[in-house]
Amino acid sequence: MLVLLAFIIAFHITSAALLFIATIDNAWWVGDEFSVDVWRVCTNTTNCTVINESFQEYSTMQAVQATMILSTILCCVAFFIFLLQLFRLKQGERFVLTSIIQLMSCLCVMIAASIYTDRRQDIHEKNREFYNLKEGGSYGYSYILAWVAFACTFISGLMYLILRKRK
Template identity: 65%
Template sequence: MLVVLAFIILFHITSIALLFIATIDNAWWVGNDFYVDIWKNCLNTTASAVCTEVGSDSPYFQAIQTVQATMILATILCCVGLLSFVLQLFRLKQGERFVFTAIIQMLSCLCVMIAAAIYTAMHDKFHPNLKLADGTFGYSFILAWIAFAFTLINSIMYLILRKRK
């Protein structure tokens, strides 16, 4: 049983790391001469990269703020879920389920899905000054979808998991 618990904790920590990388790193949409994320746009010049923050002058600023907020909330919920799991591990009686932790993970999963879906639908409107047809989704965007799958699987594992000797 200790191996299963260690695997679940490792899986949960991996989910947290994926969410942190996807939220912070600047690679949601990349091209030859630019890379953008939910925080800023960066244009590659010959000497360096010139980055500008996503500004409130965009008509879709509320939508990008929604993506930012839900990714931050997903990361926080995933961290709280790990803390909840560790606390419940020592406090629950034998055979009780980790339902609270599963609910927190499911909410984290939902937040990641909302953020990635909004970005998928509206990424060309978030960065109107760039030639986005020349780019592709970057690894941070892909990590966000992988984090969605990990948090979903993690929440299902918590619903199934029972504390045994």
């Protein structure tokens, strides 16, 4: 049981780390001489511009920012609630509250990545000329990590739902 508990804790911490990296790092959309994330646009890896009201799809990017931050916060809260429930729950009870919060984190990261996936073309086409970006590019590793974090938080939420406190 101790090995299972260590695996669950490590899996949850990994999920939180993936969410932090996906939220913070500048690699949601990358090209030869530019990179774009939910916070800024960088050209030549040195000239970075913060995404603000001048950005054409600013409200869309705000939605992505907000849901990624919320998913990261919920994942951390779920971890602390799990630790509290680990010592407070009676034997045989399930970690339902932890599961619900982790699944809400899963939902938030899915919403953020889905919005970005759906609106990516509009976001980059409208802002390409403004930021002097070359055409083309591809999804970066932060975007991929967001989808991996979605899967990890979903699996973690299901594990907590199934898990019972045993001796």
